[in-house]
Amino acid sequence: xxxxxxxxxxxxxxxxxxxxxxxxxxxxxxxxxxxxxxxxxxxxxxxxxxxxxxxxxxxxxxxxxxxxxxxxxxxxxxxxxxxxxxxxxxxxxxxxxxxxxxxxxxxxxxxxxxxxxxxxxxxxxxxxxxxxxxxxxxxxxxxxxxxxxxxxxxxxxxxxxxxxxxxxxxxxxxxxxxxxxxxxxxxxxxxxxxxxxxxxxxxxxxxxxxxxxxxxxxxxxxxxxxxxxxxxxxxxxxxxxxxxxxxxxxxxxxxxxxxxxxxxxxxxxxxxxxxxxxxxx
Amino acid sequence: xxxxxxxxxxxxxxxxxxxxxxxxxxxxxxxxxxxxxxxxxxxxxxxxxxxxxxxxxxxxxxxxxxxxxxxxxxxxxxxxxxxxxxxxxxxxxxxxxxxxxxxxxxxxxxxxxxxxxxxxxxxxxxxxxxxxxxxxxxxxxxxxxxxxxxxxxxxxxxxxxxxxxxxxxxxxxxxxxxxxxxxxxxxxxxxxxxxxxxxxxxxxxxxxxxxxxxxxxxxxxxxxxxxxxxxxxxxxxxxxxxxxxxxxxxxxxxxxxxxxxxxxxxxxxxxxxxxxxxxxxxxxxxxxxxxxxxxxxxxxxxxxx
Numbered sequence: 015x016x017x018x019x020x021x022x023x024x025x026x027x028x029x030x031x032x033x034x035x036x037x038x039x040x041x042x043x044x045x046x047x048x049x050x051x052x053x054x055x056x057x058x059x060x061x062x063x064x065x066x067x068x069x070x071x072x073x074x075x076x077x078x079x080x081x082x083x084x085x086x087x088x089x090x091x092x093x094x095x096x097x098x099x100x101x102x103x104x105x106x107x108x109x110x111x112x113x114x115x116x117x118x119x120x121x122x123x124x125x126x127x128x129x130x131x132x133x134x135x136x137x138x139x140x141x142x143x144x145x146x147x148x149x150x151x152x153x154x155x156x157x158x159x160x161x162x163x164x165x166x167x168x169x170x171x172x173x174x175x176x177x178x179x180x181x182x183x184x185x186x187x188x189x190x191x192x193x194x195x196x197x198x199x200x201x202x203x204x205x206x207x208x209x210x211x212x213x214x215x216x217x218x219x220x221x222x223x224x225x226x227x228x229x230x231x232x233x234x235x236x237x238x239x240x241x242x243x244x245x246x247x248x249x250x251x252x253x254x255x256x257x258x259x260x261x262x263x264x265x266x267x268x269x270x271x272x273x274x275x276x277x278x279x280x281x282x283x284x285x286x287x288x289x290x291x292x293x294x295x
Numbered sequence: 296x297x298x299x300x301x302x303x304x305x306x307x308x309x310x311x312x313x314x315x316x317x318x319x320x321x322x323x324x325x326x327x328x329x330x331x332x333x334x335x336x337x338x339x340x341x342x343x344x345x346x347x348x349x350x351x352x353x354x355x356x357x358x359x360x361x362x363x364x365x366x367x368x369x370x371x372x373x374x375x376x377x378x379x380x381x382x383x384x385x386x387x388x389x390x391x392x393x394x395x396x397x398x399x400x401x402x403x404x405x406x407x408x409x410x411x412x413x414x415x416x417x418x419x420x421x422x423x424x425x426x427x428x429x430x431x432x433x434x435x436x437x438x439x440x441x442x443x444x445x446x447x448x449x450x451x452x453x454x455x456x457x458x459x460x461x462x463x464x465x466x467x468x469x470x471x472x473x474x475x476x477x478x479x480x481x482x483x484x485x486x487x488x489x490x491x492x493x494x495x496x497x498x499x500x501x502x503x504x505x506x507x508x509x510x511x512x513x514x515x516x517x518x519x520x521x522x523x524x525x526x527x528x529x530x531x532x533x534x535x536x537x538x539x540x541x542x543x544x545x546x547x548x549x550x551x552x553x554x555x556x557x558x559x560x561x562x563x564x565x566x567x568x569x570x571x572x573x574x575x576x577x578x579x580x581x582x583x584x585x586x587x588x589x590x591x592x593x594x595x596x597x598x599x600x
Contacts, residue, residue: 033400034411040397041414041480044429045421047440051432064443106323113320118313129324132332136537136585138558139578142342142565143335166331169324198316227422229540230558234566245424249544259432266425277416281409284416288481289488 045270052076052263059260075264079251082258085265087240088247092269095157095232095243096225099164103172103221104214106165111176112202116185126177130170137167141234148235159235160243164228168221175220175287179213180206216287219280226273244269343579347572355572362576372577374552375560376584382471382542382556383535383588389475390531391524394482401483402490415487418480427544430473434459434545463553466546470554473541478534482527489523490516529589536585557581 051059052075053068079085113119114126144163145154153159183206191201207214232243242250248265251258277284343362347355366372401411418426434441436456445451460466493516501511517524539558542548548555548563555563561581565574 030403030405033403034405037397037400037411038414040476041417044426044433044476045417047433048429059438062437063446064438064440066440106327109320110324113317117317117320119317125321129328132328135332135336136533136558136582138537138539138561139582139585140332140335140339141561142571142574142578143338144331145565146338146342146571147330147335162327163331166327169327173324223420227420227424229422229424229543230562234562245422245540249424249428259435259438262428263432266428270421270425273420274417277420278413281412281416285412285484285488288419288484 045267045274048263048266048270051260052267054260056260075260076268078258078261079264079268082261083247083251083265084239085247085268088242088244089268091157091236091241091247092226092244093272095160095164096222098157099161099168099225100218100221102161102165103168104218107169107172107217108176108207108210108214110169111173111180112206114173115177115180116188116206126173129173132166132170137163138230141230144231145234153235155236155238155241157241160225160228160232163231163235164221164225167228168224171220171224171287172217175217175290176210176213178290179210183209212283215280216283219276219284220287222276223273223284339575339578342571342575345572347570347575349569349571358572362573363580365573366576366580371552371555371560372557372580375555375557376581378467378553378555379536379538379557379581379584380588381467382474382538383532385471386474386478387528387531387535389471390479390482391528393475393479394527395486395520395524397479397483398486398490401487415480415483418477419484421477423477423540424544426473426477427541430469430476430541431460431545434469436461460546461550463550466550466554470542470545473545474535474538477541478531482531485527485530486520486523489520493519533585533589536581536588557584 050066050068053071053073054065055068055070055072055074058065058069110125110129114122119125148154148159153162187205187209188201191205192198196204227245228243229245229249232246233249236242236246248262248269251262251265344357344359345355346353346358346361397415401415405411433439436442436458439459441459442451442456445457451457457465459469497515497519498511501515506514537558538556539562542554542556543559543562546554548559557577558581561574561577564570564577568574
């Protein structure tokens with residue numbers, strides 16, 4: 015249509031190529047650079063001027079990443095905390111979202127706003143009282159210390175995503191099930207939840223990534239070496255005077271791969287969930 | 296008294312009335328919010344009136360507004376507040392411009408959507424602390440890629456590389472660039488969704504009327520995108536005011552405390568020095584600052600909506 019009028023340097027194909035290259039390079043280059051660094055030998059790393067591509071790739075840094083620090087333990091901690099808090103977030107927000115979307119509530123909008131507004135509250139300012147609470151509950155350096163706050167952190171986005179999914183399911187299906195003898199909870203369990211499964215899944219990925227990435231609470235509440243999550247553990251690879259960059263790079267790659275695979279597999283859902291939560295918030 | 300038998304607890308649980316069901320379903324969320332948001336807010340405010348140090352043997356001592364008076368005279372507080380506002384003022388518009396650029400590029404009709412989409416998702420999914428570590432390595436004096444590129448372009452020499460993270464202003468620049476890189480892709484995702492909702496017919500009509508691309512951008516794209524832009528800006532501002540991870544991993548607030556943010560000062564005061572009373576006062580002040588700035592936005596949204 016408009017193609018014929020476009021000036022020469024905006025030739026669609028060339029333009030498309032440069033546009034894609036710019037976006038892809040912007041997104042991938044930092045991670046690629048870390049990947050290159052992680053494959054370099056100590057000698058190559060000390061060379062000046064620096065090399066870009068690793069000339070003699072080595073996996074030695076990966077071995078050391080696992081032996082210098084309990085990286086496997088950090089991975090396990092991160093996975094446990096992220097999975098547990100995702101599960102709890104989903105249950106709690108699915109319950110709240112169903113009530114908001116389906117029940118005859120007087121202050122429906124107010125309740126949803128209250129839940130979303132809680133995410134607007136700067137978490138840092140609550141660090142002190144949360145720290146005190148966890149301390150008096152004896153939860154410091156346990157999974158619970160992180161799972162509970164992460165659930166709250168994820169409540170708004172999960173609730174928003176699930177409310178809109180529940181609203182998209184025709185009420186008649188539920189009514190039909192109830193006429194057939196299902197109780198309300200039975201209808202929720204057998205009819206609504208299975209239909210909302212894509213929404214539950216989307217909310218779950220977002221919750222998982224949020225929990226996997228969190229740093230400040232993990233740093234403050236679970237400081238003992240055996241309870242650190244990945245972001246905290248990797249930051250502490252650095253010694254007093256040295257920064258073992260190739261080893262840190264290797265550990266970073268190990269930590270990035272699980273989430274990168276997750277979002278690569280479910281891109282469309284993640285984007286959908288993010289923009290849904292974002293545009294409604 | 297009525298003769299009708301009231302449903303037993305068991306029956307009510309199996310098939311609860313609408314009202315009972317609402318209470319049951321909302322209770323867990325409400326309890327969690329009480330434990331992690333509402334109770335801490337109360338606790339925070341009450342702590343801020345006490346001299347309360349977990350390191351000493353003395354119990355809490357009520358000091359009234361003394362902590363607040365101390366905050367107002369605290370050079371470290373004003374330094375951290377200034378840095379936080381500076382970071383917000385630079386990185387929020389910065390991320391908006393870069394994010395809008397990325398969104399416009401990503402909105403082009405590619406045959407394969409996934410490489411571009413994944414390139415926007417990856418920085419979003421990366422923990423902030425990892426972005427900080429990666430960019431600290433980028434800006435490394437001797438082995439960083441930034442100085443290497445500068446040397447290749449003849450902007451600096453190998454003998455006198457730029458000391459990015461060891462100079463107050465350069466460190467702040469490096470931190471802001473890192474934050475912009477990390478946050479612009481989330482902006483781009485939100486704006487891209489907004490771009491895709493603009494009806495093509497608007498552009499076709501403008502084309503017929505003889506509007507240039509530039510005019511189309513300012514007359515159609517930007518106004519139609521405004522709701523997404525405002526949402527993205529609000530989200531970004533709220534998170535920018537809480538900046539912690541990236542300066543913490545890149546500079547630990549240094550050199551000196553030239554890149555220390557409010558969040559870092561609160562963390563240091565309470566978690567490292569265990570001074571809960573003063574830390575709570577700092578947190579209340581930080582909350583007031585973020586409330587002022589976000590309410591400005593909310594008011595702006597109210598006007599445009």
